[in-house]
Amino acid sequence: MPEEPTASPDTVLRPASAGELARLLREARGGPGLSPRGAGSQWARWGRLPAVGLDLRALPAEPRLSAANLTVTVPAWWRLHQLDALLAPHGLWYPVDAGDGGAATVGGHVAAATAGIRRTGLGPARDWVLGVLAVLPDGREVRPGGEMIKNVAGYNVHRVLVGSLGMLAVLVEVSLRIAPRPERHVTLRARFETPAAAWAALSPLRRQASTLVAAEWLRAGPGVEVLLAFEGPTRAVEHQSGAAAQELRRAAGLAPGTGDGVELAGGDGAAALWNARRERLFGPAVLRLRAGVRPSELPRLWSDAAEVLAGRAWDGIARGYGGVLEIVIPAGSEPPGGAGEPDAPAGLVPAVQELRRRAEALGGYLQVRGAPPGSLGDLPWTAPSPDGHLHRRLKAVFDPDGVLAGAAFLLPEPGGPAPAMAASETVHAKGGSAGGRV
Numbered sequence: 389m390p391e392e393p394t395a396s397p398d399t400v401l402r403p404a405s406a407g408e409l410a411r412l413l414r415e416a417r418g419g420p421g422l423s424p425r426g427a428g429s430q431w432a433r434w435g436r437l438p439a440v441g442l443d444l445r446a447l448p449a450e451p452r453l454s455a456a457n458l459t460v461t462v463p464a465w466w467r468l469h470q471l472d473a474l475l476a477p478h479g480l481w482y483p484v485d486a487g488d489g490g491a492a493t494v495g496g497h498v499a500a501a502t503a504g505i506r507r508t509g510l511g512p513a514r515d516w517v518l519g520v521l522a523v524l525p526d527g528r529e530v531r532p533g534g535e536m537i538k539n540v541a542g543y544n545v546h547r548v549l550v551g552s553l554g555m556l557a558v559l560v561e562v563s564l565r566i567a568p569r570p571e572r573h574v575t576l577r578a579r580f581e582t583p584a585a586a587w588a589a590l591s592p593l594r595r596q597a598s599t600l601v602a603a604e605w606l607r608a609g610p611g612v613e614v615l616l617a618f619e620g621p622t623r624a625v626e627h628q629s630g631a632a633a634q635e636l637r638r639a640a641g642l643a644p645g646t647g648d649g650v651e652l653a654g655g656d657g658a659a660a661l662w663n664a665r666r667e668r669l670f671g672p673a674v675l676r677l678r679a680g681v682r683p684s685e686l687p688r689l690w691s692d693a694a695e696v697l698a699g700r701a702w703d704g705i706a707r708g709y710g711g712v713l714e715i716v717i718p719a720g721s722e723p724p725g726g727a728g729e730p731d732a733p734a735g736l737v738p739a740v741q742e743l744r745r746r747a748e749a750l751g752g753y754l755q756v757r758g759a760p761p762g763s764l765g766d767l768p769w770t771a772p773s774p775d776g777h778l779h780r781r782l783k784a785v786f787d788p789d790g791v792l793a794g795a796a797f798l799l800p801e802p803g804g805p806a807p808a809m810a811a812s813e814t815v816h817a818k819g820g821s822a823g824g825r826v
């Protein structure tokens with residue numbers, strides 16, 4: 389399990405106390421912008437390095453577990469596997485699987501709002517965050533939310549920080565809801581001839597199986613392989629996964645030539661299936677895209693991707709009940725026609741634009757989630773959006789001096805109907821830096 393960031397920026401600041409962190413933030417005004425850094429895994433996927441990283445590992449750590457209340461407070465720089473080691477002896481866990489075997493930091497996971505495979509059953513990461521201790525870009529400490537299940541007066545400000553990608557505040561401590569570890573896990577694997585057949589067979593299951601926590605689709609030629617995870621009390625998991633298997637065996641469109649097309653696995657067998665999915669999603673890539681639509685439109689989006697990327701080596705990994713399709717163009721793959729040169733992101737720009745157009749025509753979106761710097765020209769990672777001005781205003785409220793650069797390239801520019809924004813309203817961000825885009 390990697391303990392060091394995957395790659396490091398040239399300059400890394402390591403405050404050893406809250407006071408020093410506040411001072412570093414105040415002194416950063418007018419600089420290139422600081423980026424809080426966890427394990428660096430998201431940065432690696434984006435294909436970027438922050439100009440100046442802020443490493444929090446030297447800050448004092450004081451974890452607080454309340455097993456009776458199912459809550460825990462941990463330093464933001466803790467790895468998820470450290471959190472698991474604290475909880476496991478109590479029969480507890482933090483079930484939001486960030487997908488990297490526990491290498492992500494709690495702060496990085498919360499700031500990136502990575503929900504992992506169990507989002508289907510357990511909801512988004514922000515539902516599990518009770519509160520944070522954060523330091524604002526002007527050095528002030530704030531504690532939005534708290535350490536209890538229901539304790540917020542006014543707006544849920546801590547929820548704004550979940551997914552803020554290091555652009556609004558530095559998370560120092562995070563309070564989380566936790567849960568009893570499930571007694572049993574079963575993974576069901578089924579292969580379908582087409583994405584439409586998969587959707588037709590799977591959509592009724594969700595209403596019937598309370599222990600169904602994850603539903604992922606993986607590209608398998610023209611069809612899809614589906615992984616369903618069932619977790620909870622042993623009897624319920626065995627009954628519901630068995631019933632789902634029977635239901636799917638009756639479904640039309642199962643791919644032939646794979647036994648009866650449906651397999652059940654627990655223990656190491658299940659872990660191997662999920663590890664294989666992780667490797668496909670996070671293998672070396674020249675381009676990563678994420679498209680989202682209403683779940684019922686996923687088969688259509690999938691077919692559109694197959695059409696637009698025809699002839700290219702591409703992989704598709706989707707959250708079936710979430711309508712989110714991750715597209716990976718693996719490193720070293722050849723463009724259509726086998727020109728002999730590996731696919732480069734620049735040659736993929738027309739395909740990305742066409743896919744974005746099609747996703748938007750379905751009422752959805754398409755984001756670039758990883759590409760080498762400069763390789764996509766002016767193509768924005770996220771399409772302009774009518775709420776882009778809100779992102780700018782939020783940034784201006786939290787960080788008027790543009791101290792935190794974070795991952796601003798992911799934010800949408802204002803677009804669509806122009807909101808009433810006073811001409812005098814200025815976002816104090818540095819042109820050309822990440823802060824200049826928000």
Ligand SMILES: Cc1cc2nc3c(=O)[nH]c(=O)nc-3n(C[C@H](O)[C@H](O)[C@H](O)COP(=O)(O)OP(=O)(O)OC[C@H]3O[C@@H](n4cnc5c(N)ncnc54)[C@H](O)[C@@H]3O)c2cc1C
Pocket residue numbers: 423424425426427428429430431432444464465485486487488489491492493494495496497498499500502503504505553554555557558559560666670794795
């Ligand atoms: C092998 C592998 C498998 C993965 N599988 C999945 C998966 O299945 N599903 C999924 O959703 N994700 C998955 N991920 C992504 C992974 O979960 C995220 O990369 C992770 O949650 C981010 O944590 P990090 O510590 O690496 O953050 P970093 O990459 O270091 O940072 C992420 C963002 O958070 C900001 N940030 C970091 N720390 C703080 C802080 N203390 N305060 C404020 N901002 C901060 C950074 O500036 C940056 O914008 C996988 C990653 C890997 C490497």
